[in-house]
Amino acid sequence: MPIAKAWSAGLLGINGRVIEIEADLGGGLSRITLVGLPDAGLREAKDRVRSAVRNSGQPWPDGKVTLGLSPANLPKMGSAFDLGIAAAVLAASGAVPATRLLGTVLLGELALDGRIRAVRGILPGLLAARAAGYGRAVVPTDSLVEAALVDGIEVAGAPHLRDFVAWLNREAELAHPEPPGPVTPPDVPDLADVVGQPEARWALEVAAAGGHHLLLTGPPGVGKTMLAKRLPGLLPQLTPEESLEVTAVHSVDGSLSKSSPLVTIPPFVAPHYSISVPALIGGGSGLAAPGAISRAHRGVLFLDEVCEFGSQCLESLRTVLEEGEVRISRVKGSITYPARFQLVLATNPCACAPPKDADCVCSPSARRRYLAKLSGPLLDRVDLRVRLRPLSAITAHDTGAAESSETVRQRVFTARERAAHRWREHGWLSNSEVPGPALRRQFALPADATILLDRAMDRGALSGRGADRCLRIAWTLADLDGEARPGADQVSSALAFRERVAA
Known part of the structure; x- marks a missing residue:
């Protein structure tokens, strides 16, 4: 036979x-x-x-x-x-x-x-x-x-x-790939297009410099989506190893470009709020397929109108944000997909979402119910929280030169290089990857710098996880300021980012 x-x-x-x-x-x-x-x-x-x-x-x-x-x-x-x-x-x-x-x-x-x-x-x-x-x-x-x-x-x-x-049969030869030409990265929207919102622009820079998660709250039309779409343009290009890893995920997903398949810039994934849990996390029959969070690996996952998402979808992100990967078990086996991304959330302050807070017709209980979709455990994992204000006529007609993405990117690169140099012996690349025990022991700050954190924890306004995230933000602020270690000013600024509420 x-x-x-x-x-x-x-x-x-x-x-x-x-x-x-x-x-x-x-x-x-x-x-x-x-x-x-x-x-x-x-x-x-x-x-x-x-x-x-x-x-x-x-x-x-x-x-x-x-x-x-x-x-x-x-x-x-x-x-x-x-x-x-x-x-x-x-x-x-x-x-x-x-x-x-x-x-x-x-x-x-x-x-x-x-x-x-x-x-x-x-x-x-x-x-x-x-x-x-x-x-x-x-x-x-x-x-x-x-x-x-x-x-x-x-x-x-x-x-x-x-x-x-x-x-x-050795009767003919097959085609071989042509030598690769120069890789032209796709165009990314410029930060100079965003009108006003200096607080949110600064938060976006901090998020890019340290790899932090971000929540943007404000009425419609103030620039929340515009800011989120410009975050990939502030991030460093992917390393060759990261590019192959991200490209492999997109290859399995079937979303690669045929002309230039190599992914060299951080991906930006923005699913609609009607997405299901399997489509977001990964799933399907047989062995699970990658979801939106894996397509956003090494990039940005943007959830616009986040309070309209199903609560199961939002709560399913909690473990992923901590571990940087998702494990999906099915009858035929378990699959692990990478999912280390920066999460950007955007929401209106209430359901009616008027341009001005004074025009809101929602009752206090309705506002609380609307924002209750963002549970405490999920918000505790979001490092930066920013409230965007309505644009004024003066701001909207301001023709002054706003900082471009290239200008901000240079500061982000410098801060990231400082962080990578500091953590290189431990294998961490950004401040967001540093575990809490290392921040409290090997890289502990003096008591006079963390006194505000201690007070916030004493009165129950900050959890242990929240305190660790404040310390990571403080290190990022120190890197942007060119200082060797955070002081009381950076810690208080980090705490202010955490204490900003969405209502």
Whole structure:
């Protein structure tokens, strides 16, 4: 009984895993059996692959065809195994030699006419293949640009199964990726477009410098959304490692650009308030897919009109904000997705949201009920809270030159470099990543600097977590001021950011 092997790559979260595909041809009735925990989409590969092989001018073997996917105990999902299944069957039947299959990982979905379609997860799949020692990969032609992001592995693109068969027979060569050109980052809105709101602009700068979460409260039209959209333009560009990590998440999600797939600037994700918990956190049938919080990894998650979000959605963020990752358990297994983002919340002070507080028709209980969607535990995890005031005619017609994103970005970069230099021995990159015990022990401030924090904790206005976040903000303010360590002024300013309320 002829047996042949090919190799593909499956996904477990954003981590790839090399999958061995075995094809066994035996006698008996003509049928195809697929084993190895395939999902519904993969079980349909039997019919897709058989039609693609026949329509590409190759014979499909008679009799029983058994296809095994190994490791057998690992759930397999998606259509990326089609090309590997076709190669294993053709090699087992003797239609093509198996010499070029050794050391080669195959990824691609087959159309019924033999075209090879792009699939999700090319980048993490090839990273796993490289880590496992494979030196070559064949992917769909449309995925060549994404596949070229992985160094250390030879990548070739096949547009059709006929071309792939010709390559196996050494009758033709496949396409190779072109040398990458200069990466042009997308345009980011400029902070100079925002009119007035000096307090909120300063809070945005502090948030960017320290990686802090931010709450913006104010009537409609004062610039809350404009400020949030300009935060990515103040953040440093992603490092090469961070870029690959973020790009891998977007590759699994299927939201990569075909022309320039590498994500080099912090992503900005702003879901609508009607979003469900699985869409926000991650979920779906089988193994969970990444949600909006994972797409915002290393970037900004903006929840506009946050009081309109479901309470379950908001409360589901609490653990994620502390741990920087989300663990989702399903019947077929548990998945961990990265979710280290900056959270920006924006809300009106009440349901009627008039331009001026004096015109509000909401009762005090209605205002409290509206803002009660933001629970105490969630607000305790938000570092900076700012109240935006309505614009005046003088402010709206002010034609003076406001600071641009480039000017503010330089100060943010300087502050981030100070923080990275200070924490480099501990592996922390920003002040928001420093754990509370380290702030209270190794980097404790003198008693005269923290006296206001102690008083706030004594009267119950500040929790232990809130005190730690005040200390992180104080270190960020010291970095922006160019001082070696925070003093009483920075601590009091940090406490003022925490004590600003949304009503």
